[in-house]
Structures are given as structure tokens and as C-alpha cells.
Amino acid sequence: MIKGRFDDENLKWIPVLIIVVFLFPFLLKSATFSYKYYLYILNIAGIYIILTVGLDILSGFTGLMSLGHAAFLAIGAYTSAILVDQVGLPFELSLIITPIIVGLFGFVIGFPALRIEGMYLGLTTMGFGFIVKRLIIAFREWTGGSGGLHVSKATFFGITINNDWDNYFMIYTFAILAIIIARRIVKSKLGRAFMAIRDSEQAAQASGINLAKYKMMSFFISGMFAGFAGVLFAHTSHFISTDHFDILLSILFIVMVLVGGVGSIYGAVLGTLFIVLMENMFIPLFEDGMSQFVHLEAGDFQVFIFGLIMLIFIIFQPLGLYGMWLKMRIYWKIFPFNPRKRFN
Amino acid sequence: MSDLFSGLIQESISGIALGCIYALIALGFTLIYKATEVVNFAQGEIMMVGAYINFFFVTQFTGMVGGLNGWVFLAALFCSTIFAVLFGIVLDLIISRPLKDEPVFSIIMATISLAIILRSLTAMIAGPISLVPVSPFGDSTIKVGGIVISVLDLAIIISAIILMGIFFFFFNKTRWGIAMKATSEDSEAAQLMGIPVKNVYRMVWVFAAIVGVVSGVLLAPRMALLDTTMSYLGLKAFPAAILGGFGSIPGAVVGGIILGIIETVSMGTLSFHFEWIKEINDIIVWIVLIAVLMIRPDGLFGIAKVKRV
Numbered sequence: 001m002i003k004g005r006f007d008d009e010n011l012k013w014i015p016v017l018i019i020v021v022f023l024f025p026f027l028l029k030s031a032t033f034s035y036k037y038y039l040y041i042l043n044i045a046g047i048y049i050i051l052t053v054g055l056d057i058l059s060g061f062t063g064l065m066s067l068g069h070a071a072f073l074a075i076g077a078y079t080s081a082i083l084v085d086q087v088g089l090p091f092e093l094s095l096i097i098t099p100i101i102v103g104l105f106g107f108v109i110g111f112p113a114l115r116i117e118g119m120y121l122g123l124t125t126m127g128f129g130f131i132v133k134r135l136i137i138a139f140r141e142w143t144g145g146s147g148g149l150h151v152s153k154a155t156f157f158g159i160t161i162n163n164d165w166d167n168y169f170m171i172y173t174f175a176i177l178a179i180i181i182a183r184r185i186v187k188s189k190l191g192r193a194f195m196a197i198r199d200s201e202q203a204a205q206a207s208g209i210n211l212a213k214y215k216m217m218s219f220f221i222s223g224m225f226a227g228f229a230g231v232l233f234a235h236t237s238h239f240i241s242t243d244h245f246d247i248l249l250s251i252l253f254i255v256m257v258l259v260g261g262v263g264s265i266y267g268a269v270l271g272t273l274f275i276v277l278m279e280n281m282f283i284p285l286f287e288d289g290m291s292q293f294v295h296l297e298a299g300d301f302q303v304f305i306f307g308l309i310m311l312i313f314i315i316f317q318p319l320g321l322y323g324m325w326l327k328m329r330i331y332w333k334i335f336p337f338n339p340r341k342r343f344n
Numbered sequence: 345m346s347d348l349f350s351g352l353i354q355e356s357i358s359g360i361a362l363g364c365i366y367a368l369i370a371l372g373f374t375l376i377y378k379a380t381e382v383v384n385f386a387q388g389e390i391m392m393v394g395a396y397i398n399f400f401f402v403t404q405f406t407g408m409v410g411g412l413n414g415w416v417f418l419a420a421l422f423c424s425t426i427f428a429v430l431f432g433i434v435l436d437l438i439i440s441r442p443l444k445d446e447p448v449f450s451i452i453m454a455t456i457s458l459a460i461i462l463r464s465l466t467a468m469i470a471g472p473i474s475l476v477p478v479s480p481f482g483d484s485t486i487k488v489g490g491i492v493i494s495v496l497d498l499a500i501i502i503s504a505i506i507l508m509g510i511f512f513f514f515f516n517k518t519r520w521g522i523a524m525k526a527t528s529e530d531s532e533a534a535q536l537m538g539i540p541v542k543n544v545y546r547m548v549w550v551f552a553a554i555v556g557v558v559s560g561v562l563l564a565p566r567m568a569l570l571d572t573t574m575s576y577l578g579l580k581a582f583p584a585a586i587l588g589g590f591g592s593i594p595g596a597v598v599g600g601i602i603l604g605i606i607e608t609v610s611m612g613t614l615s616f617h618f619e620w621i622k623e624i625n626d627i628i629v630w631i632v633l634i635a636v637l638m639i640r641p642d643g644l645f646g647i648a649k650v651k652r653v
Contacts, residue, residue, distance in 0.1 A: 059449075063449070065449060065452070111638075112634065112637050112638050115637070115638075115641050116637050116641050119383040119448065119452050120586065120590075120637060120641065122452060123582050123583075123586070123633065124633065124634055124637055126579070126630075127583070127627075127630030127631075127633050127634055128630075128634070130627050130630050131627050131630050131631065131634075134624065134626065134627045138624070248460075251456060251460065254453060254456075255457075258450075258453060262449075300464040300467040300468045301464070301468065303460055303463070303464040304460070304461055304464035304465060304468065306457075306460065307457045307458070307459075307460035307461035307464065308457075308461060310453065310454075310456075310457035310460075311438075311454060311457040311458065311461065314443070314446075314450050314453055314454045314457065315442045315443065315454070318446070318450060
């Protein structure tokens with residue numbers, strides 16, 4: 001029997017999930033009047049999902065650390081803004097060209113990655129983040145410097161994407177596409193090579209994997225995802241400035257991947273949703289409760305909670321949310337016969 | 345021409361003082377890295393906490409004594425050092441113990457999260473208002489042949505030299521220092537030889553906290569304002585450590601001083617003479633970092649590691 005191409009995946013529930021995703025805004029609209037705000041938050045989550053899925057391929061699957069993914073997002077956003085508004089390319093073309101340009105930047109930063117590893121790579125990418133941020137300000141003729149840049153609305157094959165309602169459908173179409181593509185990459189020869197590199201570089205090299213090629217490839221792919229997210233970010237938020245692409249955002253992306261579970265695509269999605277919803281909905285609620293007793297600066301408290309979440313997950317639950325889900329699933333599958341020690 | 349020259353020398357001395365701060369921070373994570381192979385991204389935050397704690401003690405003691413004098417600063421420094429010891433023990437309990445056998449990636453992320461927590465906690469407790477730190481030396485300067493040197497810079501350089509001397513002596517001559525060296529070489533073998541590895545780890549963290557706090561105390565008067573952005577200097581010390589060779593104490597010192605000079609000079613004289621340097625002078629350390637990693641990843645003093653499979 002030849003095994004089918006998709007046999008290893010449980011695809012039955014994916015169409016259901018897609019339908020749920022696209023029906024969700026209608027549900028939200030009938031449920032609450034402030035649905036536009038929730039859609040806005042979900043849109044941010046959708047854009048970040050595209051990026052973190054790419055980051056997961058780089059960090060979770062290839063084991064290369066990146067503390068500069070906000071820079072890739074920034075390059076994507078600014079490139080697309082310049083290409084569409086100043087060069088005059090159509091948005092659809094920018095959707096194809098910009099990720100490739102950002103991927104090439106990933107290629108450039110992947111080049112030192114051939115010689116360095118671990119925390120050196122983290123530092124290099126962090127430095128790359130600082131450099132990119134400064135260079136964007138330096139090229140102020142095109143980017144508007146530190147004052148920021150207004151970006152036009154997206155027109156997708158004649159349809160103008162006007163508000164958060166339209167944005168939602170566009171972003172989540174691409175987000176679902178990104179998840180599916182990432183899943184296929186991870187299950188392919190490429191993905192297996194990435195995982196081999198992550199587990200042991202020497203062993204991977206001994207088995208005939210070209211380290212240089214696959215590491216660069218991983219950076220390229222991750223950069224492309226980030227570039228894609230950048231395009232969507234620029235054209236749905238209509239205003240970009242360098243303040244947004246901070247080092248803290250890069251760390252936040254890593255937190256998303258970590259909280260979700262390193263080395264699983266669905267984990268990255270879960271983690272992103274978790275963090276973005278925390279950031280915009282639960283922490284403000286909690287903060288209101290706290291502010292009756294003590295005076296708090298909004299930003300500091302939020303960052304504090306994220307740091308705490310991250311530390312707790314690293315120490316107590318290194319597999320993340322997806323790992324928790326997997327454990328739970330196994331627990332219920334063999335329910336009355338659980339070995340006692342394994343699930344603590 | 346002589347104007348340019350004396351300007352360069354003056355900035356170089358100021359740069360050496362800044363470089364000594366970098367070197368002290370770099371020394372902090374070199375210590376931890378040498379013994380535990382953990383890279384501590386929170387060293388800059390430890391420094392910042394130290395500066396805040398010292399400020400707190402100085403204001404408290406000034407209130408008690410009723411005026412500023414030299415003893416106030418000494419007492420504050422003493423109390424800050426005691427705080428640093430406790431702080432180091434706590435950090436060891438939080439970061440080092442639970443994550444002993446985890447992969448590098450998660451330990452780095454743990455120290456980053458610690459950095460975030462420390463920074464936001466400091467901002468929450470001390471409040472968003474920037475504080476104005478007091479210098480024990482005021483604005484006094486020394487003039488040597490047309491070159492003006494601030495006493496504070498001199499004090500920084502001298503105390504950095506003293507601290508580094510102590511650490512060099514400690515690492516090479518004392519029992520505990522040699523135990524630390526052995527632990528960094530191979531922790532299992534060290535344990536078999538009867539070295540209390542856990543205590544060594546705790547000691548390393550305590551030392552790193554002391555170095556961090558002292559560098560914070562030294563740096564604070566150099567800054568016009570005391571706020572949480574001070575911790576970003578800790579990130580800038582990484583290029584210094586890497587330039588010198590990560591894990592080497594003389595490397596940390598030399599790398600720190602070189603970077604300090606490069607940064608100060610490029611911000612001062614050079615930016616008056618070359619227009620384009622203005623655009624890049626706050627990222628120049630990162631450019632140096634990437635260049636070093638591309639050309640010679642082991643740094644000036646580092647030795648290429650042979651990896652066992």
C-alpha cells in the first residue's frame with residue numbers, strides 16, 4: 001500500500017475550522033455592539049499569526065534563534081508602503097514582491113548564522129533589529145523618518161479593503177493559507193532537514209544535509225512570512241512608524257512561540273492568539289481592578305505580566321499550550337488506565 | 345589640527361570610563377558564562393536595579409544624617425552591596441536552579457523574561473518620574489595640559505581596575521576561584537572531585553549581582569537622569585564581551601574599553617567632521633558586533649572551541 005500524501009495529517013476538522021473562522025465576525029456582530037474593536041484585535045492577531053508561524057519554522061524547527069523579527073516586519077511594511085504609494089505598483093504585486101525582498105534580507109542575516117549559533121545569533125539578530133530601525137529613520141526621504149508614514153488602503157483585484165470588517169476576511173484568508181503552507185513545509189523534505197539541523201548539526205551534516213543551504217533557506221522562508229505579515233500590517237493599519245517595531249515586539253513574538261509551544265505550527269497560532277487577547281482584553285480588565293488600590297502605568301504592568309507568563313511557561317511547561325493540549329488528549333484517550341507518574 | 349587632537353584625547357578618556365562600565369557589565373556575564381554556560385541577558389537590568397537601590401539608600405541616609413557627605417555614599421554603597429548578595433541568591437534560586445539541564449534557548453529566554461520583569465517592576469515601584477542621581481564628586485575636574493578630565497571618570501576607571509584586579513586574583517589564586525574554573529570546564533567531573541557545584545553556581549550569581557550593582561552605582565552619576573532606559577546599556581555590553589572573546593575576563597575588559605572609545609569618539613569629534621556618522625552613532629556598537637562575528641567569531645582573546653559530538 002502506498003501511503004497517501006496527506007495520510008499523516010488529520011484534515012477532517014480543518015474545513016470546519018475555516019468555516020468557524022469566517023462565520024465568527026457575523027456571530028460577533030450579532031452578539032455585541034463593540035464588535036469592531038474585537039475585530040481590530042483579531043486582525044492584529046491574524047497578522048502576528050502569519051509572522052509567528054514563520055518564526056516557528058526558524059526557531060522551533062531549525063533551532064535558530066531570532067530576536068529581530070520585528071525588523072523583518074518593519075522592512076516588509078515599509079517596502080510595501082514605498083512600492084505601492086511611491087513607486088505605484090498594484091497591491092497584489094506588492095504581496096508577491098515584498099515577501100521576496102524581506103526573504104532576501106533574511107538571507108543576508110542568515111549568512112553570519114552559518115558560523116555562529118545560540119545566543120550569538122540572538123544577539124546578531126537583535127543588533128540587526130536596532131540597525132534596521134535606525135536605517136529606516138536615516139532614509140527619511142522615502143520612509144518619513146521618525147515621524148511615521150501614512151499608507152494607502154489596499155485594493156485587492158478591484159475590491160477596496162475599507163474597514164476592519166473587510167480586513168478581517170483578507171487577513172484570515174492569508175493567515176489560514178500561511179498555516180497550511182507552513183504545515184506542508186514542515187512535513188516535507190525541507191522540514192525534516194530543518195528538524196535534523198535542530199536536533200544535531202553534526203549528525204545532520206553527516207547524513208548529507210547541506211547545512212549552509214538549509215539554514216539560509218530557513219531564514220529566507222521565515223523572512224518571507226514576516227514580509228507577508230508586514231505588507232498586511234502596513235495596508236490595514238494605514239500608519240506605520242518605527243516606534244512600533246521595537247525590540248520588545250521581537251521578544252513578544254518569541255514569547256508567543258514559546259507560550260504556544262516551540263516546534264509546532266498550531267502551537268504558534270495558539271500562543272499568538274493567547275498573547276494578543278491577553279494584551280488587549282484581559283490585562284486591561286485586570287488593571288482596572290488593580291488600579292483601585294495602587295497606581296499603575298499601563299505599559300509597565302503589561303510587560304511585567306508577559307515576563308511572568310514567559311518565565312512560568314519556561315520553568316513549568318516548556319512544551320507550551322499545544323503541549324498541554326497534547327497531554328490532555330492522551331490523558332483522555334487512555335482515561336481509566338493512566339499511569340500515575342507521567343502526568344504531573 | 346591640535347584642536348581635533350586634544351578633543352580626541354579628551355573623548356578617549358571619557359570613552360575609557362564608559363568602556364570600564366561596559367567592561368564591568370561584561371565581566372558580570374562573563375562570570376556567569378564561565379561557570380554555568382548560561383548567558384545572562386538581565387545583567388543590564390541588575391545594574392539598573394543597583395543604581396535605583398543606591399539612589400534609595402543615598403536619599404534615606406541623607407535624610408537621617410541631615411546632609412550629604414562622603415560617609416553617606418560609602419554607607420549607601422555598603423548597603424547596596426548587601427542587597428546585591430541577597431539579590432544574587434534569589435536570582436540563583438529563580439533562574440539557575442530550575443533550569444539547570446534545559447537547552448540554551450530556554451535559559452536565554454528565561455533571562456530575557458527576567459530582564460523584562462525587572463525593568464517593568466522597577467518602573468512600577470519607582471514610578472515613571474526620572475530621578476536625578478547625585479555624584480559624590482560633584483562636577484569637579486582636573487586639568488592636565490589643556491585636557492579636562494572629570495574626577496568621576498577617573499573614579500570609575502580606578503574602581504573598575506580595582507574590581508577587575510580582585511576578580512583576576514580571585515579566579516586564579518583562591519580555592520573558590522579554582523573551583524569555579526573547574527566547574528566551568530566540566531561540572532560533572534567537578535562534582536565528582538568534591539566541589540559543591542550548587543554553591544559555586546550560587547556564588548557566581550552573587551558575584552555577578554555585586555558587579556552589576558557596583559557598575560550601576562558608578563554609572564548613575566554619569567547619566568543626567570536615572571530611568572529604566574539605563575538597562576539598554578547592558579545590551580550594549582554584549583558586543584563588548586564578544587569583541588574581546590566571550591568568556592574571557594581580559595577580553596571583556598579590552599573589548600569594553602575599545603567599544604567605549606569608539607562610541608564616545610564617534611559621538612563627539614568625528615560627528616562634527618563627518619556628516620554621515622551622526623546617523624549611525626547609536627548603532628555603531630551593533631555594526632561592530634556583526635562585523636566581529638563575521639570576521640572572527642571568537643573575538644580577540646577567545647579560543648575556538650572544539651565541539652564534541
